Amino acid sequence: xxxxxxxxxxxxxxxxxxxxxxxxxxxxxxxxxxxxxxxxxxxxxxxxxxxxxxxxxxxxxxxxxxxxxxxxxxxxxxxxxxxxxxxxxxxxxxxxxxxxxxxxxxxxxxxxxxxxxxxxxxxxxxxxxxxxxxxxxxxxxxxxxxxxxxxxxxxxxxxxxxxxxxxxxxxxxxxxxxxxxxxxxxxxxxxxxxxxxxxxxxxxxxxxxxxxxxxxxxxxxxxxxxxxxxxxxxxxxxxxxxxxxxxxxxxxxxxxxxxxxxxxxxxxxxxxxxxxxxxxxxxxxxxxxxxxxxxxxxxxxxxxxxxxxxxxxxxxxxxxxxxxxxxxxxxxxxxxxxxxxxxxxxxxxxxxxxxxxxxxxxxxxxxxxxxxxxxxxxxxxxxxxxxxxxxxxxxxxxxxxxxxxxxxxxxxxxxxxxxxxxxxxxxxxxxxxxxxxxxxxxxxxxxxxxxxxxxxxxxxxx
Numbered sequence: 001x002x003x004x005x006x007x008x009x010x011x012x013x014x015x016x017x018x019x020x021x022x023x024x025x026x027x028x029x030x031x032x033x034x035x036x037x038x039x040x041x042x043x044x045x046x047x048x049x050x051x052x053x054x055x056x057x058x059x060x061x062x063x064x065x066x067x068x069x070x071x072x073x074x075x076x077x078x079x080x081x082x083x084x085x086x087x088x089x090x091x092x093x094x095x096x097x098x099x100x101x102x103x104x105x106x107x108x109x110x111x112x113x114x115x116x117x118x119x120x121x122x123x124x125x126x127x128x129x130x131x132x133x134x135x136x137x138x139x140x141x142x143x144x145x146x147x148x149x150x151x152x153x154x155x156x157x158x159x160x161x162x163x164x165x166x167x168x169x170x171x172x173x174x175x176x177x178x179x180x181x182x183x184x185x186x187x188x189x190x191x192x193x194x195x196x197x198x199x200x201x202x203x204x205x206x207x208x209x210x211x212x213x214x215x216x217x218x219x220x221x222x223x224x225x226x227x228x229x230x231x232x233x234x235x236x237x238x239x240x241x242x243x244x245x246x247x248x249x250x251x252x253x254x255x256x257x258x259x260x261x262x263x264x265x266x267x268x269x270x271x272x273x274x275x276x277x278x279x280x281x282x283x284x285x286x287x288x289x290x291x292x293x294x295x296x297x298x299x300x301x302x303x304x305x306x307x308x309x310x311x312x313x314x315x316x317x318x319x320x321x322x323x324x325x326x327x328x329x330x331x332x333x334x335x336x337x338x339x340x341x342x343x344x345x346x347x348x349x350x351x352x353x354x355x356x357x358x359x360x361x362x363x364x365x366x367x368x369x370x371x372x373x374x375x376x377x378x379x380x381x382x383x384x385x386x387x388x389x390x391x392x393x394x395x396x397x398x399x400x401x402x403x404x405x406x407x408x409x410x411x412x413x414x415x416x417x418x419x420x421x422x423x424x425x426x427x428x429x430x431x432x433x434x435x436x437x438x439x440x441x442x443x444x445x446x447x448x449x450x451x452x453x454x455x456x457x458x459x460x461x462x
Contacts, residue, residue, distance in 0.1 A: 004058035007263035012176040027052035034183040038130045057139035059267040069190035075117045103128040107275040146276040153186035172198040172232040181217045231256035395461040432458035
Protein backbone atom coordinates (compact mmCIF):
# COMPACT_ATOMS: atom_id res chain seq x y z
CA UNK A 1 0.00 0.00 0.00
CA UNK A 2 1.31 3.47 -0.90
CA UNK A 3 2.61 5.62 1.97
CA UNK A 4 1.74 8.76 -0.02
CA UNK A 5 -1.39 10.56 1.18
CA UNK A 6 -2.92 13.93 0.35
CA UNK A 7 -5.10 16.46 2.14
CA UNK A 8 -7.17 19.24 0.57
CA UNK A 9 -8.59 22.19 2.51
CA UNK A 10 -11.18 23.96 0.36
CA UNK A 11 -12.73 26.51 2.68
CA UNK A 12 -14.96 29.28 1.29
CA UNK A 13 -12.94 29.48 -1.93
CA UNK A 14 -9.49 29.16 -0.30
CA UNK A 15 -7.88 26.07 -1.87
CA UNK A 16 -4.77 24.34 -0.55
CA UNK A 17 -3.39 20.83 -1.15
CA UNK A 18 -0.59 19.06 0.70
CA UNK A 19 1.19 15.78 -0.02
CA UNK A 20 2.16 13.75 3.04
CA UNK A 21 4.87 11.15 3.48
CA UNK A 22 4.80 9.33 6.84
CA UNK A 23 2.43 11.98 8.28
CA UNK A 24 4.73 14.88 7.38
CA UNK A 25 4.10 17.40 4.60
CA UNK A 26 6.34 16.54 1.67
CA UNK A 27 5.01 19.18 -0.76
CA UNK A 28 2.25 21.79 -0.73
CA UNK A 29 0.49 24.24 -3.04
CA UNK A 30 -2.00 27.08 -2.58
CA UNK A 31 -4.24 28.49 -5.31
CA UNK A 32 -3.49 32.18 -5.86
CA UNK A 33 -7.12 32.81 -6.91
CA UNK A 34 -10.42 31.70 -5.30
CA UNK A 35 -11.71 28.26 -6.29
CA UNK A 36 -15.50 28.42 -6.46
CA UNK A 37 -16.76 26.17 -9.29
CA UNK A 38 -16.05 22.75 -10.80
CA UNK A 39 -14.03 24.35 -13.60
CA UNK A 40 -12.01 26.27 -10.99
CA UNK A 41 -11.29 22.97 -9.22
CA UNK A 42 -10.15 21.34 -12.49
CA UNK A 43 -7.77 24.24 -13.12
CA UNK A 44 -6.52 24.18 -9.52
CA UNK A 45 -5.72 20.45 -9.55
CA UNK A 46 -4.11 20.84 -12.98
CA UNK A 47 -1.84 23.58 -11.60
CA UNK A 48 -1.17 21.57 -8.45
CA UNK A 49 -0.13 18.57 -10.56
CA UNK A 50 2.59 20.68 -12.16
CA UNK A 51 3.84 22.05 -8.83
CA UNK A 52 3.80 19.03 -6.48
CA UNK A 53 3.61 16.05 -8.89
CA UNK A 54 0.26 14.34 -8.31
CA UNK A 55 1.49 11.32 -10.26
CA UNK A 56 2.36 9.84 -6.86
CA UNK A 57 -1.21 8.60 -6.43
CA UNK A 58 -2.73 8.07 -3.01
CA UNK A 59 -5.72 8.57 -0.71
CA UNK A 60 -6.98 12.12 -0.13
CA UNK A 61 -8.93 13.74 2.71
CA UNK A 62 -11.05 16.78 1.79
CA UNK A 63 -12.13 19.50 4.25
CA UNK A 64 -14.74 21.63 2.49
CA UNK A 65 -16.96 24.58 3.37
CA UNK A 66 -19.23 26.24 0.80
CA UNK A 67 -21.90 28.95 0.92
CA UNK A 68 -24.53 26.28 0.16
CA UNK A 69 -23.26 24.11 3.02
CA UNK A 70 -25.72 24.06 5.96
CA UNK A 71 -25.25 22.75 9.52
CA UNK A 72 -28.45 22.15 11.51
CA UNK A 73 -28.65 20.89 15.08
CA UNK A 74 -31.60 18.55 15.73
CA UNK A 75 -32.64 17.05 19.05
CA UNK A 76 -33.60 13.42 18.49
CA UNK A 77 -34.77 10.62 20.79
CA UNK A 78 -32.55 7.61 21.34
CA UNK A 79 -32.92 5.19 18.42
CA UNK A 80 -30.97 2.64 16.42
CA UNK A 81 -28.63 3.92 13.72
CA UNK A 82 -30.77 2.57 10.85
CA UNK A 83 -33.90 4.25 12.23
CA UNK A 84 -31.99 7.46 12.88
CA UNK A 85 -30.71 7.65 9.30
CA UNK A 86 -34.21 7.04 7.90
CA UNK A 87 -35.48 9.87 10.08
CA UNK A 88 -32.67 12.18 8.96
CA UNK A 89 -33.33 11.37 5.28
CA UNK A 90 -36.90 12.62 5.73
CA UNK A 91 -35.66 15.77 7.47
CA UNK A 92 -33.16 16.39 4.67
CA UNK A 93 -35.90 16.41 2.02
CA UNK A 94 -37.98 18.71 4.19
CA UNK A 95 -35.37 21.17 5.46
CA UNK A 96 -32.81 21.56 2.63
CA UNK A 97 -32.37 25.16 1.51
CA UNK A 98 -31.72 24.39 -2.18
CA UNK A 99 -34.01 22.77 -4.79
CA UNK A 100 -31.57 20.14 -6.09
CA UNK A 101 -30.73 16.74 -4.59
CA UNK A 102 -28.75 16.87 -1.34
CA UNK A 103 -25.81 14.87 -0.03
CA UNK A 104 -25.76 14.69 3.76
CA UNK A 105 -23.90 13.36 6.77
CA UNK A 106 -24.22 13.84 10.51
CA UNK A 107 -22.41 13.89 13.86
CA UNK A 108 -24.13 12.55 16.98
CA UNK A 109 -23.96 14.86 20.00
CA UNK A 110 -24.49 13.88 23.67
CA UNK A 111 -25.02 16.65 26.24
CA UNK A 112 -24.14 16.67 29.91
CA UNK A 113 -27.87 16.57 30.75
CA UNK A 114 -28.17 13.25 28.86
CA UNK A 115 -29.97 14.83 25.92
CA UNK A 116 -29.07 13.52 22.48
CA UNK A 117 -28.97 15.25 19.14
CA UNK A 118 -27.23 15.36 15.80
CA UNK A 119 -25.44 18.05 13.83
CA UNK A 120 -26.78 17.50 10.30
CA UNK A 121 -24.61 18.66 7.39
CA UNK A 122 -26.14 19.24 3.92
CA UNK A 123 -24.48 20.03 0.59
CA UNK A 124 -25.80 19.80 -3.01
CA UNK A 125 -25.07 16.31 -4.33
CA UNK A 126 -23.64 17.66 -7.59
CA UNK A 127 -20.86 19.46 -5.65
CA UNK A 128 -19.86 16.32 -3.77
CA UNK A 129 -20.02 14.10 -6.85
CA UNK A 130 -18.08 16.49 -9.10
CA UNK A 131 -15.39 17.00 -6.44
CA UNK A 132 -14.93 13.26 -5.95
CA UNK A 133 -14.88 12.63 -9.72
CA UNK A 134 -12.34 15.40 -10.37
CA UNK A 135 -10.00 14.11 -7.64
CA UNK A 136 -10.36 10.54 -8.91
CA UNK A 137 -9.51 11.68 -12.46
CA UNK A 138 -6.05 12.89 -11.34
CA UNK A 139 -5.35 9.70 -9.37
CA UNK A 140 -6.44 10.79 -5.88
CA UNK A 141 -8.82 8.42 -4.05
CA UNK A 142 -11.13 10.40 -1.70
CA UNK A 143 -11.58 8.61 1.62
CA UNK A 144 -12.96 11.43 3.81
CA UNK A 145 -14.98 14.47 2.74
CA UNK A 146 -15.81 16.37 5.91
CA UNK A 147 -17.05 19.77 7.12
CA UNK A 148 -14.96 22.14 9.22
CA UNK A 149 -16.69 21.09 12.46
CA UNK A 150 -15.01 17.67 12.29
CA UNK A 151 -11.56 19.30 12.47
CA UNK A 152 -12.68 21.44 15.43
CA UNK A 153 -14.05 18.33 17.16
CA UNK A 154 -10.69 16.60 16.69
CA UNK A 155 -8.59 19.62 17.73
CA UNK A 156 -10.34 20.90 20.89
CA UNK A 157 -9.66 17.83 23.09
CA UNK A 158 -5.93 18.31 22.44
CA UNK A 159 -5.98 21.75 24.10
CA UNK A 160 -5.98 22.56 27.82
CA UNK A 161 -9.75 22.93 28.27
CA UNK A 162 -12.22 21.06 30.45
CA UNK A 163 -14.44 18.58 28.64
CA UNK A 164 -17.64 20.27 29.85
CA UNK A 165 -16.61 23.87 29.11
CA UNK A 166 -18.87 25.68 26.62
CA UNK A 167 -16.66 27.37 24.01
CA UNK A 168 -17.21 29.68 21.06
CA UNK A 169 -14.81 28.81 18.21
CA UNK A 170 -14.37 31.62 15.66
CA UNK A 171 -12.75 30.39 12.42
CA UNK A 172 -11.64 33.36 10.30
CA UNK A 173 -11.16 33.30 6.51
CA UNK A 174 -10.63 35.94 3.82
CA UNK A 175 -14.26 36.18 2.71
CA UNK A 176 -16.23 34.37 5.44
CA UNK A 177 -16.33 33.73 9.20
CA UNK A 178 -17.65 30.53 10.77
CA UNK A 179 -18.63 30.43 14.46
CA UNK A 180 -19.08 27.09 16.22
CA UNK A 181 -20.48 26.57 19.71
CA UNK A 182 -18.79 23.45 21.08
CA UNK A 183 -17.96 21.62 24.28
CA UNK A 184 -14.37 21.17 25.41
CA UNK A 185 -14.54 17.47 24.54
CA UNK A 186 -15.02 18.42 20.89
CA UNK A 187 -18.81 18.04 20.53
CA UNK A 188 -20.02 20.76 18.12
CA UNK A 189 -23.54 21.94 19.06
CA UNK A 190 -24.43 24.51 16.42
CA UNK A 191 -22.84 26.58 13.66
CA UNK A 192 -23.33 30.14 12.47
CA UNK A 193 -21.78 31.52 9.28
CA UNK A 194 -21.11 35.21 8.57
CA UNK A 195 -21.00 36.35 4.95
CA UNK A 196 -17.95 38.57 5.50
CA UNK A 197 -14.38 38.09 6.62
CA UNK A 198 -12.41 39.61 9.47
CA UNK A 199 -10.84 42.93 8.47
CA UNK A 200 -10.19 46.43 9.77
CA UNK A 201 -13.43 47.67 8.20
CA UNK A 202 -15.67 45.02 9.76
CA UNK A 203 -14.52 45.22 13.41
CA UNK A 204 -17.68 46.73 14.88
CA UNK A 205 -20.01 44.45 12.93
CA UNK A 206 -17.83 41.46 13.78
CA UNK A 207 -17.83 42.22 17.53
CA UNK A 208 -21.61 42.65 17.48
CA UNK A 209 -22.14 39.27 15.79
CA UNK A 210 -19.76 37.49 18.18
CA UNK A 211 -21.53 38.91 21.24
CA UNK A 212 -24.94 38.07 19.77
CA UNK A 213 -23.83 34.47 19.26
CA UNK A 214 -22.53 34.26 22.85
CA UNK A 215 -25.88 35.48 24.21
CA UNK A 216 -27.80 33.04 22.03
CA UNK A 217 -25.68 30.11 23.23
CA UNK A 218 -26.14 31.15 26.85
CA UNK A 219 -29.91 31.34 26.37
CA UNK A 220 -30.17 27.98 24.60
CA UNK A 221 -27.76 26.00 26.77
CA UNK A 222 -28.62 27.71 30.10
CA UNK A 223 -24.95 28.09 30.94
CA UNK A 224 -22.16 30.57 30.30
CA UNK A 225 -19.62 30.52 27.50
CA UNK A 226 -16.20 30.16 29.10
CA UNK A 227 -14.18 31.85 26.35
CA UNK A 228 -13.97 32.59 22.60
CA UNK A 229 -11.25 30.72 20.74
CA UNK A 230 -10.02 32.41 17.53
CA UNK A 231 -8.64 30.22 14.74
CA UNK A 232 -7.21 31.09 11.34
CA UNK A 233 -6.78 34.71 10.20
CA UNK A 234 -6.97 36.47 13.57
CA UNK A 235 -3.82 38.53 13.00
CA UNK A 236 -5.72 41.63 11.86
CA UNK A 237 -7.10 42.34 15.35
CA UNK A 238 -4.93 41.93 18.40
CA UNK A 239 -6.12 40.38 21.63
CA UNK A 240 -5.81 43.72 23.41
CA UNK A 241 -8.16 45.54 21.01
CA UNK A 242 -10.91 42.91 21.32
CA UNK A 243 -10.76 41.94 24.97
CA UNK A 244 -12.79 44.93 26.19
CA UNK A 245 -15.39 44.59 23.41
CA UNK A 246 -16.28 40.89 23.54
CA UNK A 247 -18.23 39.63 26.54
CA UNK A 248 -16.03 36.60 27.34
CA UNK A 249 -12.25 36.03 27.64
CA UNK A 250 -10.36 35.45 24.40
CA UNK A 251 -7.86 32.84 23.29
CA UNK A 252 -5.87 32.78 20.05
CA UNK A 253 -4.97 29.29 18.81
CA UNK A 254 -1.42 29.80 17.54
CA UNK A 255 -1.19 26.47 15.60
CA UNK A 256 -4.15 27.55 13.44
CA UNK A 257 -2.12 30.45 12.03
CA UNK A 258 -0.46 27.88 9.75
CA UNK A 259 -2.32 28.04 6.38
CA UNK A 260 -2.13 24.23 6.23
CA UNK A 261 -3.50 23.75 9.78
CA UNK A 262 -6.84 22.38 8.56
CA UNK A 263 -5.14 20.00 6.13
CA UNK A 264 -2.74 18.71 8.80
CA UNK A 265 -5.50 17.96 11.28
CA UNK A 266 -7.69 16.32 8.65
CA UNK A 267 -5.04 13.59 8.38
CA UNK A 268 -5.94 12.50 11.93
CA UNK A 269 -9.53 11.70 11.01
CA UNK A 270 -10.69 8.17 10.30
CA UNK A 271 -12.70 7.31 7.18
CA UNK A 272 -15.52 5.62 9.14
CA UNK A 273 -16.96 8.87 10.49
CA UNK A 274 -20.72 9.37 10.23
CA UNK A 275 -19.93 13.01 9.35
CA UNK A 276 -18.36 11.93 6.05
CA UNK A 277 -20.01 12.85 2.74
CA UNK A 278 -18.45 9.74 1.17
CA UNK A 279 -20.31 6.63 2.25
CA UNK A 280 -18.53 3.40 3.13
CA UNK A 281 -19.99 1.86 -0.06
CA UNK A 282 -18.54 4.68 -2.17
CA UNK A 283 -15.17 4.32 -0.43
CA UNK A 284 -15.14 0.63 -1.31
CA UNK A 285 -15.85 1.44 -4.96
CA UNK A 286 -13.09 4.05 -5.03
CA UNK A 287 -10.60 1.64 -3.49
CA UNK A 288 -11.58 -1.42 -5.53
CA UNK A 289 -8.28 -1.24 -7.38
CA UNK A 290 -6.38 -1.20 -4.08
CA UNK A 291 -8.30 -4.26 -2.91
CA UNK A 292 -7.47 -6.12 -6.11
CA UNK A 293 -3.83 -5.14 -5.70
CA UNK A 294 -3.67 -6.46 -2.12
CA UNK A 295 -5.49 -9.65 -3.08
CA UNK A 296 -3.17 -10.29 -6.01
CA UNK A 297 -0.03 -9.75 -3.96
CA UNK A 298 -1.41 -11.87 -1.13
CA UNK A 299 -1.99 -14.65 -3.63
CA UNK A 300 1.52 -14.22 -4.94
CA UNK A 301 2.99 -14.40 -1.42
CA UNK A 302 1.04 -17.58 -0.67
CA UNK A 303 2.20 -19.08 -3.94
CA UNK A 304 5.84 -18.17 -3.25
CA UNK A 305 5.64 -19.72 0.21
CA UNK A 306 4.19 -22.85 -1.37
CA UNK A 307 7.08 -22.93 -3.85
CA UNK A 308 9.66 -22.60 -1.05
CA UNK A 309 8.07 -25.38 0.98
CA UNK A 310 7.81 -27.60 -2.07
CA UNK A 311 11.46 -27.07 -2.97
CA UNK A 312 12.50 -27.77 0.62
CA UNK A 313 10.56 -31.01 0.50
CA UNK A 314 12.16 -31.88 -2.81
CA UNK A 315 15.59 -31.53 -1.19
CA UNK A 316 14.64 -34.17 1.37
CA UNK A 317 13.57 -36.61 -1.35
CA UNK A 318 16.06 -35.62 -4.02
CA UNK A 319 16.87 -39.25 -4.61
CA UNK A 320 13.46 -39.70 -6.18
CA UNK A 321 14.05 -38.21 -9.59
CA UNK A 322 10.47 -38.61 -10.71
CA UNK A 323 9.12 -36.62 -7.76
CA UNK A 324 11.73 -33.92 -8.36
CA UNK A 325 10.65 -33.50 -11.98
CA UNK A 326 7.03 -33.29 -10.83
CA UNK A 327 7.89 -30.56 -8.31
CA UNK A 328 9.81 -28.57 -10.95
CA UNK A 329 6.84 -28.79 -13.31
CA UNK A 330 4.56 -27.65 -10.49
CA UNK A 331 6.86 -24.68 -9.77
CA UNK A 332 6.73 -23.66 -13.43
CA UNK A 333 2.94 -23.82 -13.34
CA UNK A 334 2.91 -21.66 -10.21
CA UNK A 335 5.14 -19.05 -11.84
CA UNK A 336 2.77 -18.97 -14.80
CA UNK A 337 -0.11 -18.38 -12.41
CA UNK A 338 1.77 -15.45 -10.85
CA UNK A 339 2.42 -13.96 -14.29
CA UNK A 340 -1.26 -14.27 -15.22
CA UNK A 341 -2.32 -12.62 -11.93
CA UNK A 342 0.09 -9.71 -12.48
CA UNK A 343 -1.15 -9.29 -16.07
CA UNK A 344 -4.79 -9.20 -14.95
CA UNK A 345 -3.89 -6.74 -12.18
CA UNK A 346 -2.20 -4.41 -14.66
CA UNK A 347 -5.18 -4.54 -17.02
CA UNK A 348 -7.54 -3.91 -14.11
CA UNK A 349 -5.61 -0.83 -12.98
CA UNK A 350 -5.61 0.55 -16.52
CA UNK A 351 -9.37 0.05 -16.81
CA UNK A 352 -10.07 1.70 -13.43
CA UNK A 353 -7.84 4.70 -14.26
CA UNK A 354 -9.47 5.02 -17.68
CA UNK A 355 -12.94 4.77 -16.14
CA UNK A 356 -12.07 7.50 -13.64
CA UNK A 357 -10.92 9.84 -16.39
CA UNK A 358 -14.03 9.16 -18.44
CA UNK A 359 -16.32 9.67 -15.45
CA UNK A 360 -14.78 13.03 -14.63
CA UNK A 361 -14.44 14.45 -18.13
CA UNK A 362 -16.55 12.62 -20.73
CA UNK A 363 -19.64 14.83 -20.45
CA UNK A 364 -17.72 18.07 -20.60
CA UNK A 365 -14.43 17.11 -22.26
CA UNK A 366 -14.56 19.71 -25.09
CA UNK A 367 -14.94 22.67 -22.72
CA UNK A 368 -12.39 21.28 -20.24
CA UNK A 369 -9.88 20.77 -23.03
CA UNK A 370 -10.43 24.29 -24.33
CA UNK A 371 -9.80 25.67 -20.84
CA UNK A 372 -6.64 23.56 -20.57
CA UNK A 373 -5.43 24.70 -24.01
CA UNK A 374 -5.74 28.32 -22.91
CA UNK A 375 -3.17 27.75 -20.21
CA UNK A 376 -0.71 25.52 -22.05
CA UNK A 377 -0.54 27.18 -25.51
CA UNK A 378 2.87 28.93 -25.87
CA UNK A 379 2.87 32.72 -26.36
CA UNK A 380 4.48 32.30 -29.78
CA UNK A 381 1.56 30.20 -31.00
CA UNK A 382 -1.72 31.69 -32.29
CA UNK A 383 -4.59 29.22 -32.61
CA UNK A 384 -6.99 30.10 -35.44
CA UNK A 385 -9.20 27.02 -35.25
CA UNK A 386 -9.78 24.29 -32.66
CA UNK A 387 -12.30 21.47 -32.57
CA UNK A 388 -13.06 18.47 -30.37
CA UNK A 389 -15.40 15.84 -31.81
CA UNK A 390 -16.64 12.48 -30.66
CA UNK A 391 -17.05 9.42 -32.85
CA UNK A 392 -17.67 5.74 -32.27
CA UNK A 393 -13.95 5.17 -31.71
CA UNK A 394 -13.49 8.01 -29.15
CA UNK A 395 -12.64 11.72 -28.94
CA UNK A 396 -10.71 13.39 -31.78
CA UNK A 397 -9.33 16.93 -31.86
CA UNK A 398 -7.66 19.19 -34.42
CA UNK A 399 -5.83 22.51 -34.11
CA UNK A 400 -4.80 25.06 -36.72
CA UNK A 401 -2.74 28.17 -36.23
CA UNK A 402 0.53 29.97 -36.76
CA UNK A 403 3.80 30.20 -34.84
CA UNK A 404 5.94 33.33 -34.77
CA UNK A 405 9.71 33.36 -35.26
CA UNK A 406 12.08 31.62 -37.65
CA UNK A 407 11.74 27.96 -38.60
CA UNK A 408 14.17 26.73 -35.95
CA UNK A 409 12.44 28.60 -33.13
CA UNK A 410 9.00 27.64 -34.43
CA UNK A 411 9.93 23.97 -34.64
CA UNK A 412 11.17 23.97 -31.04
CA UNK A 413 8.03 25.73 -29.85
CA UNK A 414 5.66 23.35 -31.66
CA UNK A 415 7.63 20.26 -30.59
CA UNK A 416 7.34 21.37 -26.95
CA UNK A 417 3.62 22.06 -27.46
CA UNK A 418 3.07 18.55 -28.89
CA UNK A 419 5.00 17.04 -25.98
CA UNK A 420 2.71 18.83 -23.48
CA UNK A 421 -0.37 17.56 -25.29
CA UNK A 422 0.89 13.98 -25.11
CA UNK A 423 1.36 14.23 -21.32
CA UNK A 424 -1.21 14.27 -18.50
CA UNK A 425 -4.07 14.90 -18.14
CA UNK A 426 -5.10 14.26 -21.78
CA UNK A 427 -2.41 11.82 -23.03
CA UNK A 428 -3.09 12.78 -26.64
CA UNK A 429 -1.98 10.34 -29.35
CA UNK A 430 -1.06 12.55 -32.31
CA UNK A 431 -2.23 11.45 -35.73
CA UNK A 432 -0.96 14.57 -37.52
CA UNK A 433 2.15 16.54 -36.50
CA UNK A 434 3.16 20.08 -37.49
CA UNK A 435 6.06 18.53 -39.43
CA UNK A 436 3.59 17.02 -41.91
CA UNK A 437 2.02 20.45 -42.47
CA UNK A 438 5.42 22.03 -43.06
CA UNK A 439 6.40 19.29 -45.50
CA UNK A 440 3.26 19.98 -47.55
CA UNK A 441 4.00 23.72 -47.53
CA UNK A 442 7.59 23.03 -48.57
CA UNK A 443 6.47 20.88 -51.51
CA UNK A 444 4.06 23.63 -52.57
CA UNK A 445 6.73 26.33 -52.22
CA UNK A 446 4.80 28.14 -49.51
CA UNK A 447 7.15 27.60 -46.56
CA UNK A 448 8.64 31.01 -45.79
CA UNK A 449 11.21 31.27 -43.02
CA UNK A 450 10.61 35.01 -42.60
CA UNK A 451 6.84 34.92 -42.06
CA UNK A 452 4.48 33.35 -39.55
CA UNK A 453 4.53 29.62 -40.09
CA UNK A 454 1.19 27.84 -40.38
CA UNK A 455 0.61 24.41 -38.86
CA UNK A 456 -2.04 21.76 -38.24
CA UNK A 457 -2.23 19.24 -35.39
CA UNK A 458 -4.66 16.38 -34.91
CA UNK A 459 -4.94 13.48 -32.50
CA UNK A 460 -6.99 11.21 -30.29
CA UNK A 461 -7.65 11.82 -26.61
CA UNK A 462 -6.73 8.65 -24.70
